[in-house]
Amino acid sequence: xxxxxxxxxxxxxxxxxxxxxxxxxxxxxxxxxxxxxxxxxxxxxxxxxxxxxxxxxxxxxxxxxxxxxxxx
Numbered sequence: 001x002x003x004x005x006x007x008x009x010x011x012x013x014x015x016x017x018x019x020x021x022x023x024x025x026x027x028x029x030x031x032x033x034x035x036x037x038x039x040x041x042x043x044x045x046x047x048x049x050x051x052x053x054x055x056x057x058x059x060x061x062x063x064x065x066x067x068x069x070x071x072x
Contacts, residue, residue, distance in 0.1 A: 020033060
């Protein structure tokens with residue numbers, strides 16, 4: 001019985017957090033909450049800072065590949 005209560009609290013808290021995060025700002029104002037500012041890691045893609053990381057360089061292509069076999 002205690003496990004059901006704990007799972008219910010976790011699911012309820014998760015639903016509350018998701019609701020506050022994705023509700024429109026006008027609804028949040030009616031509830032007296034502020035919408036958090038968009039920052040790095042929010043996924044807003046408005047500042048373009050996510051694209052600043054350079055992609056790792058690809059290894060040079062060669063015609064031959066070395067396969068190492070290990071005896072078990």
